[in-house]
Amino acid sequence: MTQIKSGDTVKVHYTGTLEDGSQFDSSVGSDPLEFTIGTGQLIAGFENCVLGMTPGEKKTVTIPPEEAYGEIREELILEIDKNQLPADAEPKVGLMLQAQQQNGSQIHLMITDVAETTVTVDANPPLAGKTLTFEIELLEVA
DSSP, rough: OOOOTTTTTEEEEEEEETTSSOOEEEEEEEEEEEEESSSSOHHHHHHHHTHHHHHHHTTEEEHHHHHHHOOOGGGEEEEEGGSSTTTTTOOTTTHHHHHHHHSOOOOEEEEEEEEESEEEEEEEOTTTTTOOEEEEEEEOOO
């Protein structure tokens, strides 16, 4: 059987869980995930785990934060004045916002605390700082 190598386009089914066992994502029951190994489409740890697999193979892997979404970066947690929020935004913990950076790119922010005149927003990826476990089934080389 063919072992997967960098440059191969593959289709996989996966289920991702956190250390407490809660599921954060899955392709099971929908279309499989198709990607090309080595192009940086996915987190490095996931791509590396698929390398060497053969079609039909299943495995469970644990990926540390540094091979997933990185550690939490404190400089991405900011306190801002409520008047900087969009006029129609009702500030509450868990609300997701988008902001435009100086270079024009969009970033996602989540409100993590609401005070009288300020809110705390976190621009870290939601899975930053977390160890991820994936059940992966390699379906085929596309």
